[in-house]
Amino acid sequence: MIKTTLKAVVAAAVLVGSAAAAAPPAATPMVQSKDSYDRHVTIKNRTGWTMLRFYASDSRSDDWEEDILGSDVLENGQDVRINIDDGSGACIYDFKAEFTNGQELTRSRINVCEVSEYTYTR
Template sequence: MLQAALKAAVCAAVMLSAASAAAAPDKPTAPVAQSQDGASADGRDRHVTIRNRTGWTMLSFYASDASTDDWEEDILGEDVLENRQNVRINIDDGSGACEYDFKAEFTNGEELTRFGVNVCEVSEYIFTR
């Protein structure tokens, strides 16, 4: 139940952040708090600004705990991330994990996958070709 609530909060945050990014694509968007005090259960910050610098429009973005073989649901939902836009999201899924795999799918059919991104240590991740 907590994981479903987290996913709903992340989806809502992505939609709000994507709208902000469209208005000012090169400026970071406001952070999205997971809990009332803005910290995860273990106090580690797992907010990451995803920057699309591929030249393509990102249709979907997935972030899954690196210890699993399955991709979680598309964080962007119905939104897209245009080239040169940014979105700040909370990757925290409540598991306590720091290592996540990222996958992005683009309008031209390209798919970029990055493995073992430590979201406890990075505050931004730039997708390039």
């Protein structure tokens, strides 16, 4: 469930982000979860490398969900807004990003109900 929804949102956001120089992105309607927490998080890449893959999984899980970026990438300096709401009611997620230099950065226990931006740096 989270895989398909997040992949579609990320694909649209990356496309909008790459066209940002040509025209400002259109406003997207806010979709609120059942418990009224906003689980949208803007992922910012400030590492100096291109982010090839991004994963967000409920911290209670031992497995990573599918790569949210899919066939897209997040270039250094780009941002992408992702709805992390998987319908489970969870707020605490682990993030993992993989970069062109071979580095993997894993961040644990991110509260997506309270954090609206997350920046990857070196």
